[in-house]
Amino acid sequence: MLRRIAFGLGLLSATMLSHSVLAETAPTLQIIVSKDNQTMTVYDGDKVVGTSRVSTGKAGHRTPSGIFSILEKRKYHESNIYSNAPMPFMQRLTWSGIALHEGHVPSYPASHGCVRIPSDFAKTLFGMTERGVHVVISDEQVIPVPIRHANLFEPLKPLPTEPLMSDIELRPTVKRKTSAPYEVAMNSAERSPDMTVTSSISMEEDPAPLKMLIKRRDQRDTILDVQAMLNELGFDAGTPDGLAGSMTRSAIAGYKRWKELPAGGELLTQEFLDALYRSAGRDKPPAAQLMVRQNFKPVFEAPIGLSRPEIPLGTHFFTASDVDRKHETAKWHALTLTNVLSPSERQRMGIKADALPSTATEALDRLDIPSDIRERIGTLLSEGSSLTVTDEGLGPETGKGTDFITLTRSSATVAVTKPEPAQKPQRRRAAPRSYRNGVGLY
Incomplete structure (x- = not known):
C-alpha cells in the first residue's frame, strides 16, 4: 500500500x-x-x-x-x-x-x-x-479502449494432473515368501517436447504474461514448413529455424533430384512446394501465423486462418487485465497504430493498392484460430498478456532476449528518404x- x-x-x-x-x-x-x-x-x-x-x-x-x-x-x-x-x-x-x-x-x-x-x-x-x-x-496520440471479441483469449482453469497410477494390474516380477506389502516403483509418462506445463498451474498462481503476435505468413514460415517436411521424409535439412542455410539447400536439392524437378532458378518454386506438401501428406497452411513468447523466450507458433488476405490487417495492440482464472474471464483493451505499407510491401503481401486497413474489430473478425491453440493459450493467459496483430513479420529488433517488437511508420516517416x-x-x-x-x- x-x-x-x-x-x-x-x-x-x-x-x-x-x-x-x-x-x-x-x-x-x-x-x-x-x-x-x-x-x-x-x-x-x-x-x-x-x-x-x-x-x-x-x-x-x-x-x-x-x-x-x-x-x-x-x-x-x-x-x-x-x-x-x-x-x-x-x-x-x-x-x-x-x-x-x-x-x-x-x-x-x-x-x-x-x-x-x-x-x-x-x-x-x-x-x-x-x-x-x-x-x-x-x-x-492513441488511447486504449475496452474491447470484447470472441477471438480475444480467455483464461481457462488448469487441467487436472494425470493420475499417478495406471489401471493395469500390478504384480511383482519376483516371488517372495513374505506377507509384507510390496513396494512398487513406476515410471512417469514421458512428456513430448512441446507439451506445456499447464497441469502445474494452480488457481492462485498465474504464469508470466504471454506476448503474442499474429502476422501474415512469410518466407521464414514457409522455410520452417519445408525444413520440417524434408526431415520427416528422411532428408537432413537441419534444425528447423526458418533460414535457408547450406543443409536446408542441400536437402531441397536432394528432394528436387528425387522428384525430377528443375534444379536451377528460384529455391522455393511453387512446383517444388506443391510436390513437397503432397509427399508429406499435408494441406497447404493458412495465410497467417500466431507466435507466442513468454519471459522473452519463444514458446510455440502455429498457422492460423486469415480471410480476405487482399485487405491489410493494420497494426493493432491488445492487452489483458483483470484475468480471473476461476471464472474464466478477462478484460481486454485495444489501440490502433498508423502503419503505412510501401507499394512494394503491398505487392509482396498480395494486398490491393487502394485497400484500407481493417479496424481492430474487423481484423479480429478475419482470424480463424483453431480450438486446440485457443485452449493452450487459455491455460497460460495471465495479467499483462498481450496480442499484436499486424501485416508485417518479425522486425529487425525482435530477437534473443526480447518480446515481439513491432516498428510502425506514419506517412511522414515513409516520406523521409x-x-x-x-x-x-x-x-x-x-x-x-x-x-x-x-x-x-x-
Missing part, C-alpha cells in the same frame, strides 16, 4: 498533468508516448495513472514508433556512444539503443533517439515498472540483429 501511495505522490510531483489514480500491479501498466505532443501517459487498463512531458528524438535521430516492452533496467547507465553521457533510471526498449531515461526535457524533440523523462517522474516510474511492461511510441547529413555514428545501426547486452544507448 505504501508503495502505491508513493507512486501516486511521485507522479503528482513530476508533472501538473498527473492523476491520482493508482496502478494495482506492474504487469498491467502500459506506457504510451506521443511524439506529436511530446507527452507520456501511463495507463492501468483504460485508467490514467499519470502523465508527463517528454523529449523524443530530434531530426536526424528520430525515435522509432511502434510497440515495445522494457527489456532491461538500470538506475545508473552511461551511453557508450555519446561521450559516456549519464542516463539515470534507464529502461531499455531495444538492444540497438532506444530507452526511457531521466534527462533534460525542453518543450520540443531534443534527444538522440531515446525518450527523456523529467527527474522525479523517471525515478518514480522506474520503481513501479518491471521487465516486460509494454511501451507504445506513436506519432499521434535519408537522414540529415550530420547523423553519426552509422555503425550502431549496422547490425540490429546482434541483440547483445551493452549496446550503446543515447
